[in-house]
Amino acid sequence: MNWLVVIAIVLGMVLLRFVKPNMLVWLSAWAIGLYVFMRFGFATPVPGSVIKLYMGVSLLALFAYATSSEERREGTFGPLVRLATERRHTPLLVLIVVALPLLVAFNVYRSMNVPLEAPSFGRTVHPSPPDSITVHDNTINLITGDNPFRALETTNPEEFRRRVESGREIYYRNCHYCHGDNMGGNGMFAHGLNPIPTNFTDQGVLPNFQESFFFWRIAKGAPGLPDEGGPWDSAMPAWENFLSEEQIWEVILFLYDFNGYQPRALGHEVHE
Numbered sequence: 001m002n003w004l005v006v007i008a009i010v011l012g013m014v015l016l017r018f019v020k021p022n023m024l025v026w027l028s029a030w031a032i033g034l035y036v037f038m039r040f041g042f043a044t045p046v047p048g049s050v051i052k053l054y055m056g057v058s059l060l061a062l063f064a065y066a067t068s069s070e071e072r073r074e075g076t077f078g079p080l081v082r083l084a085t086e087r088r089h090t091p092l093l094v095l096i097v098v099a100l101p102l103l104v105a106f107n108v109y110r111s112m113n114v115p116l117e118a119p120s121f122g123r124t125v126h127p128s129p130p131d132s133i134t135v136h137d138n139t140i141n142l143i144t145g146d147n148p149f150r151a152l153e154t155t156n157p158e159e160f161r162r163r164v165e166s167g168r169e170i171y172y173r174n175c176h177y178c179h180g181d182n183m184g185g186n187g188m189f190a191h192g193l194n195p196i197p198t199n200f201t202d203q204g205v206l207p208n209f210q211e212s213f214f215f216w217r218i219a220k221g222a223p224g225l226p227d228e229g230g231p232w233d234s235a236m237p238a239w240e241n242f243l244s245e246e247q248i249w250e251v252i253l254f255l256y257d258f259n260g261y262q263p264r265a266l267g268h269e270v271h272e
Contacts, residue, residue: 005041009033023075027062034058043223047235049192127226129216135240135248140215147211147249147263160253167254170247178235183258193235206261214252218243 016029038051066076083089129142152160178197180187185199222234
């Protein structure tokens, strides 16, 4: 969370209450504040498609509030009607009518003339993990570490299935929005992400890596990638902030179980 942005929005809304603006200004301030919060309020970039989705819902909610009483309707639409009908507002109306198409044209022009630049260095799709990481104050060895629930597959199949089921619930509660219902990297938000989410059905992904690799990638997310993994604009969050160690290992069990793969054994080479 970018707290400076959040604090600035809150202070702006508090100061606005002292000014006592009309309903149109107040609702506009809410809409702008919500957009700024979603666009700049998070350390990890929010996908554009997600911002559009939530802004659409927010604008519908503000419209419902604006039309919930005669007083609010007048406070919201009255200034717009007066702007369009009263002669004294004609210069301002003309300025708005001219400025809006110019702003739209400028935005289209700017988006069409973004220079294409090659990255300053090659990006490794699957960068090498560090030797160890710290998650929830516990040190996890990524070289020799193993999924603590993997052995249950043979020693206690019933408990293993319970852990896989728990991983399934975690995945569909948190991960399928981007990685997809079938884990093909084609979730509802995937088209708004760069790079696109990992396709776990690809034979070159799950079988080629130890489970500790995915523990690192899930726990640390895009913010935890080394320089060799860039340039990076991934919205993958650091899931250690939301999930326990057990939950991360469980969802990894489910990834392999769903796709019918086994993790790479320690010491085996990776073939990309």
